[in-house]
Amino acid sequence: MSTLEEHIDISVPLETAWDCLHRAETYPQCVDGVREARSQGTDRTHLDLDAGGQAKECDVQITDDSTGNVMRWHTTSGPDLAGTFSLLPLDQEHTRLQARFEYDPGTVKEAFGGPQGFAQAAAIERGLRTDLQQLKHLVEQER
Template identity: 30%
Template sequence: MSRVVETIDVDVPVRVVYDLWATFEDFPQFMEGVEEVRQLDDRHAHWRTKIAGLAREFETEIVERVPGERVAWRTTGESVKHTGTVDLEPLDEARTRVRMTMAFQPTGLAEKAADKLGILDRQVRGDLRRFKRFVEDRGAAADPGG
């Protein structure tokens, strides 16, 4: 299983960052390759992705949710195998460190080749940079005085 760990600091309070990580439907706005996320219930979501031309649909289950601190998930079923966590650390009242850890089991020749080329690492890094812009823009809009 491949593992990626990436960290980024965002200029938004931890509560705003957590609220956005807990709203899966917004993920297509900053996660490249995520076409749709539909919340099924409190703990489950259905995902449609298309990465490097490979379309996938799968479901995830939230296995841990600590408001303001952590969200952890895993896929269910057999088609896609990955787990992830997002850990949040308040740096001060207005800034948060976001640490994303993902583990992924590549299947098939294309995914194994992409894994060896470090494409998942670059994808997660890019997604976090896009998240930073997304959450900072959203945070500024929510706090016109700040």
């Protein structure tokens, strides 16, 4: 399993960022490759994906640790992926979002195509940074 961690500071209170992470309908606006996202109860989300020009689907299980401001997720169908979003209040109006993404490089290549090896890791890192920037923009615009 490979792991990637990135963080971004967002100019909103922690509660605002937490709420946005839990609104599946906003995922297509901030996660590249997600065409549609539908909540299925309080702890599951169904994703329709564009994976290298091919339509794919996956289901995601979400587990919250609200006392630690951590949202854990993992796929229950589709490619085997997992991660966490941890929120840290910097002050009353600013929050640090730490994203951790765990994946098997072979699974990602098989499911989504694209490069292998170092090029794949670099592409995933760029994608995660872009997604975090888009999330930051979305959350701060809604404010």
